[in-house]
Amino acid sequence: MLRFADVFSGPGGLSLGFVLAGWKPVWAIEKGTWPFRTYSYNFVRLFPHLIAIQKDVSSLKMKDITDLPKGLEAVIGGPPCKPFSSANRRRMRLSHEDYNLPRRFIKLSIKLKPSLILMEEVPGFKRFMEKMLLKRLKKAGFHTKVVYLDASEFGVPQRRRRHFLLALNDKSELLNEILERLFCLRSSSSISVGQAICDLPEKAYYGKEEEPLSYRSSPVNPYQEWARTSFGGSSKVTNHVTSKAKRMAEKFPYIRPGENLKKAFSRLPAEIKRTFKNRSAIHSNIYRRLDPRKPSITVTHPRKAVIIHPFKDRIITVREAARLQGFPDAFKFIGPLNAMQQMVADAVPPKLAEAIAKAIAGVLK
Incomplete structure (x- = not known):
């Protein structure tokens, strides 16, 4: 069985994809309390020998990992994306506290001497990549490829585009074979929001989850069956909880599927319109109602981005967001509501990670 370590593991989206592809997690590092607890809850119970470490990677020394298992086939990770995200334009990227974490990830990975290094980042990172990382990897003897992938092409019901850096410590032509295998796994059709979530319960909790809920119906398509x-499978629905957002919800009935608030503004009652001092300042990426006929928009923090259910006048639940990210229902998020919403938003879609892991495994084996 191929073995891997996950650095900046978050709640475990990237790890989950590798596990679903038949890989074995050996150790993982995550700084955040709730992502670490979520990762531990979902993986340590299945892999008792997995070493989960809660630590800030920026302060990690090589002596801290000398006692950890070696001989890994892969080191994987998704360093925090805020310095490179288009949603973070207001902050100076060079001065951001996370700016050097991708460099730190690559330095650590090189010293571990795996067969392959995989790093995920947002689209805005590409122009920083050559300057920061590729030269260092080449100097260390790694051959590299950067590939731009859309999760919706790999069985995820969401348009989510990300860059993946592949670095192989072997023959360069094997990288092309990995990419060839990966693109053979692309789906010929996409999965819509409606197909992904229509079997989830009518009832949703607000603010705090209580007991698990029953499914609304039997699965009606292969994606629901897979979820x-x-x-390990799930007979009940957990994490079906959302934000109350009472003042926000006043606007929801006027926003049609596929629309945002900016487009629906003319239909708002006068008393709601008066609450906006400057209509031109309404951001087009918030207050968006999902279109049930299409894959989801990129899932960000559901409350902060105000991602609205396609039919119900509420923000989507954590479980609905997780379905749109490609998480199986048996994967449970641990923590307060805001933390769970952020974890789902930040995660790598597991089904996309699974396709990448399968392509890599086909070559490394």
């Missing part, structure tokens, strides 16, 4: 049976 219920994968990763």
Whole structure:
């Protein structure tokens, strides 16, 4: 069985994809309390020998990992994306506290001497990549490829585009074979929001989750069947909780599927319109109602981005967001509501990670 370590593991989206592809997690590092607890809850119970470490990677020394298992086939990770995200334009990237974390990830990975290094980042990172990382990897003897992938092409019901850096400590032509295998796994059709979530319960909790809920119906398509049976399977629905957002919800009835608030503004009652001092300042990426006929928009923090259910006048739940990210229902998020919403938003879609892991495994084996 191929073995990997996950640095900046978050709640475990990237790790989950590798596990679903038949890989074995050996150790993982995560700084955040709730992502670390979520990762530990979902993986340590299945892999008792997995070493989960809660630590800030920026302060990690090589002596801290000398006692950890070696001989890994892969080191994987997704360093925090805020310095490179288009949603973070207001902050100076060079001065951001996370700016050097991708460099730190690559330095650590090189010293671990795996067969392959995989790093995920947002689209805005590409122009920083050659300057920061590729030269260092080449100097260390790694051959590299950067590939731009859309999760919706790999069985994820969401348009989510990310860059993946592949670095192989072997023959350069094997990288092309990995990419060839990966693109053979692309789906010929996409999965819509409606197909992804229509079997989830009518009832949703607000603010705080209580007991798990029953499904609304039997699975009606292969994606729902996969969501219920994968990763050990689930007979009940957890994390079906959302934000109350009472003042926000006043606007929801006027926003049609596929629309945002900016487009629906003319239909708002006068008393709601008066609450906006400057209509031109309304951001087009917030207050968006999902279109049930299409893959989801990129899932960000559901409350902060005000991602609205396609039919109900509420923000989507954590479980609905997780379905749109490609998490199976058996994967449970641990923590307060805001933390769970952020974890889902930040995660790598597991089904996309699974396709990458399968392509890599086909070559390394």
